[in-house]
Amino acid sequence: MSVMRVAALQMRSGEMPDTNRSTFETLVREAAARGARYVQSPEMTGILVRDREKLLERIRPEDDDPLVHRAGELAKELSLFVHLGSTAIALGGGKVANRAFLFGPDGRQIATYDKIHMFDVDLDNGESWRESATYAAGTRAVVAALPFARIGLSICYDLRFPQLFSAQALAGAKVLTAPAAFTRQTGEAHWHVLTRARAIENGAWLIAAAQGGQHEDGRETFGHSLIVDPWGRIVAEATHDEPCVVVADIEPGASAEARRKIPNLKNIREFAVTEAVSEENAS
Numbered sequence: 702m703s704v705m706r707v708a709a710l711q712m713r714s715g716e717m718p719d720t721n722r723s724t725f726e727t728l729v730r731e732a733a734a735r736g737a738r739y740v741q742s743p744e745m746t747g748i749l750v751r752d753r754e755k756l757l758e759r760i761r762p763e764d765d766d767p768l769v770h771r772a773g774e775l776a777k778e779l780s781l782f783v784h785l786g787s788t789a790i791a792l793g794g795g796k797v798a799n800r801a802f803l804f805g806p807d808g809r810q811i812a813t814y815d816k817i818h819m820f821d822v823d824l825d826n827g828e829s830w831r832e833s834a835t836y837a838a839g840t841r842a843v844v845a846a847l848p849f850a851r852i853g854l855s856i857c858y859d860l861r862f863p864q865l866f867s868a869q870a871l872a873g874a875k876v877l878t879a880p881a882a883f884t885r886q887t888g889e890a891h892w893h894v895l896t897r898a899r900a901i902e903n904g905a906w907l908i909a910a911a912q913g914g915q916h917e918d919g920r921e922t923f924g925h926s927l928i929v930d931p932w933g934r935i936v937a938e939a940t941h942d943e944p945c946v947v948v949a950d951i952e953p954g955a956s957a958e959a960r961r962k963i964p965n966l967k968n969i970r971e972f973a974v975t976e977a978v979s980e981e982n983a984s
Contacts, residue, residue: 703954705849707739708732709910709947711926711939714743715917716750718759722768724944726775732946733779739849740783743910743926744799744816744857744882747788751918753835760789760797763813769802777808782847786880786910787816787856796837801854801880803845811847814854815839818862825886832858842868850875850953853905857881860895860909863902870903870966875931875956877905882912885942888923893935901933903966904959906951913942931959 710728714721725746732740747768750756763769768788776783785802792798799816817840819833842865843854853869853876860879869877877899883892888911900907906929913924924942927935928949937949960966 703849704950704952705738706736706948706950707908707928708735708737708741709908709926709928709937709939710740710742711911711913711924711943711945711947712743712746713914713916713922713942713944714745714747714749714912716748716755716759718748718768721747722771725768726771728944728946729775729779729781729783732948733781735946735948737946737948738781739847739908740781741878741880741908741910742784742786743880743912744787745789745912746786749882749912749916749918749920751920756789756797756835757791757795760791762791762793763800766790772802773804773808773810776804776806780806782806782811784854784878784880786878792837795835797835798839799832799836799856801856803852803854805847812843812845812854814843814856815841816856816859817842817865818858820858842872844869844872844874846873850906850956852876852878855879857883860899861891863899866899866903866905867966867969870905871969874903875905875953876951877903877907879907879909880911881909883923885921885923888925892923892925893927896927896929897933897935900929900931904931904963905956906931906953910947911939913939913944931956 853874927938
């Protein structure tokens with residue numbers, strides 16, 4: 702089996718895009734120096750800010766975004782696949798895309814993906830999030846054919862929707878991704894379970910770069926960037942929320958081996974849901 706060294710960048714992005722871009726570049730260079738050929742950054746690499754007006758003032762359209770431009774330059778300079786986990790992209794009319802970018806070693810853009818599932822939740826600790834108030838939801842799943850494997854793109858809250866990942870696996874993805882900014886509360890409860898489950902269900906590698914720590918806008922994210930193998934084993938992890946680089950060697954061929962052992966993707970069947978009513982309810 703051919704081996705590919707991959708890296709997940711853990712960040713603590715703040716409100717200023719220039720500062721975040723500089724941190725991103727530093728971590729990408731560290732990953733390259735450690736031999737990574739594929740590098741993934743977390744959700745909202747370019748800016749994390751709650752204030753909608755500040756967000757709209759500080760972001761740019763895709764063609765004018767300095768972070769997107771720099772990611773492509775670094776991919777070419779360092780001969781890497783650079784996966785910008787996501788950044789906020791101005792769409793006009795007060796709407797924003799939470800958009801991922803994938804660049805090849807020639808610096809060219811291979812794919813983009815807009816986050817499909819919006820984080821509209823109310824948590825027990827009083828946190829409330831309404832991503833749909835600002836962000837336009839994506840409408841298409843994306844699988845990118847890279848030389849070492851087909852790779853499926855997702856972003857953060859997408860992790861809770863297994864049908865997205867199974868669709869990518871059925872389309873040939875052997876590597877799944879989940880760049881994220883999980884809150885500390887939801888991360889402590891569900892991060893490891895969800896990432897391992899998506900890998901196990903699909904017999905696929907899963908790479909998840911995460912935001913971590915206390916951010917300038919007051920939010921707190923869980924960190925724990927990790928890489929999971931197709932059998933659900935965590936092969937590399939940041940066991941904290943500090944900025945860092947997590948590196949592992951993966952064998953995409955191990956996905957086929959896992960799927961031979963547990964062929965659940967081949968065993969999927971269509972079914973109907975029926976309702977059985979008790980006599981008590983019927984009366």
